[in-house]
Amino acid sequence: MYSFCRIVLAVSVCFSGPLNAALVILQYHHISDETPAATSTSPELFRQQLERINELGLKVVNLEKGTTEALVPPEISPQQVALTFDDAYESVYTTAWPILEQARLPFTVFVNTDAIERKSAGYMSWEQLRELAESELVTIGNHTSDHRHLVAVPGESRDQLNARVDSALSNADNTLKRRLGLSPRLFAYPYGEYSEIAQAAVRDRNWLAYGQQSGPVGTCSDPTALPRFPASNAYGALPALTDKLLSDAMPAEKSEMPSTVIKENPPRWKLALPEGWDVAKLTCFAPGEGRIPARALQKGVVEIKARNAFPGRRSRYNCTYPQQDGNFYWLSQAWVNPEKPETQPQLLPSQPAR
Template identity: 50%
Template sequence: MVKTTTRFVCGLLFISVAIGARADLVVLQYHHVSDATPPATSTSVSLFEEQLEMIERLELDVVDLQKGTEAALGGELDGSKQVAITFDDAYDSVYTAAAPMLEDRGYPYTVFVNTDAVGGRGYMSWDQLKELESKASVTIANHSHDHGHLAKRPDESQSGWEQRVESSLDQAQSILKEKLGTDVPMFAYPYGEFDAGLEEKLAEREWIGFGQQSGAVGETSGITRLPRFPMANAYGQLNSLKNKLLSKALPVDASTLPAGIVTDNPPTLELTLPDHISVNRLTCFASGQGRIDVNPSGPGIVRVRAPDAFNSRRFRYNCTHPTDDGSYYWLSQQWLDLSKPED
């Protein structure tokens, strides 16, 4: 069964228009759904069940990822509160534990596959993926061939990087088409890492790109750097899940945000806010450092900078602002320090 683009959202790298406090699309990101896999990337079976129950209680529409994303970017949700469910890496627990629970509820979902791992220990087989893909509610999409770190390395030549990246992107897409008959224009960055050059590679292919930074997808979101809320045990607990499920994209034009490659540590994030966002009600946090200062820098412009340097390869600034309906605008800026070793 071939799934192709119904319409690529204007064919643009970024889309930005002014919006009000309407509903946006919330995308959830999972890896393992298991009680026996690494805690950092696992959601327990009981927590996954409770998360699905909360989605049902809140009467949220669980939608196809591509259609929901295109509608959110195009401003066509019309107040509908929508959620999309995704899994990275095609672990076998998705097939054995998550899929039956989702099918019982009739919820669609997307599995992003790193093709070189298929059939390996702990991963789904091609037969299992083919079985899932045959269902109208399931989409199989590209997560690279080798799950490599795809941002350009500091000591890597431009030609070497292009050859490495294009091989991983296109080989995976070709294998998915050959094995499953699917050619979906969506990509999830391994480790959530991307740079401007990698975004350009996706834009050339007219692919929609998803990271691992938190937040909702709205009209001002960047089509090659879309956020997803990680749902592993540490991040998917019910006491904070409702705010995430009902969140909206902070209406900041994604084309004004940095690609996220760290040149100064700690980095500075500058945001240009619309009139209905109050600087005094904007709250920002840095990974491992808690709440950080938000400093006005001009009319509607603020600068955010953590007080201390970061030691990790990946970290984030998360900013929220209350909406008029009791939910939150949300923006997460992903940072990538290429001087730190790959993991």
């Protein structure tokens, strides 16, 4: 509905050049030195990241507006950045919010409603969320009610998964209406995992949905599987972040992107490249392996496959291609192995419940 791209190799509406630059979305959880390392960004690094965005002359924009402009850009669309926070952790209110309010930078908080209802340790309260929601800088998004994986578990039928997905989305929406008077059309998948059934549920609601696979949003991006760059301590160091902030969306028709749910391990990814691209310049990576092969199958089509099976539940292939200005096109394919155990929500036992 939001994306109109069709790869036409000579003249592609997917091609994202200087006049139709992308939206780079940064994804955060905690802004703290005292929370789980894998999902935390230190306050000092967070300030440095915002300073780098400013130094590069990039504008931080409202997520929905920026996404819409990236998917269907005006005649001239500058490179833009959006800031997002998953789960509604308390450090977003106590640490990130004062910094962003002072700088007058917009951001989005995706709310896991059951955790707020339970007054779980480490999460915001409804009072704090209500204060944020009243600011013109803040957008509230849906992050499901129960924060469960939206991929079928072994033995779960399509009907059962469909009912579970519908319940998770609708229950959160109803709670946000009751608590905040809002019915958001922005949604983030828990753990960045999505299935065709989850995407269909989002599409039927006319929502925009965001994953955790890296890359910018461009004209070819799927509105039900929009990429974001994780910006935690592990991924948000300034040298690498600069490359990400200046990256452009790699032209790739969304209908050609494979399902995230793997049927073989490691999975194969067939990717069509625009006319004139040199396969030798395409660089693809897999976690734990570094660079992986991209083998030409036929003119303009490559097969990308890791050397080894993924040991965990989630993985991804990240691919880049150099631009003439020294920056990169960037595209990521997320993978989920449903045979591996689901992740349990992080608990912060040292913090008392309210």
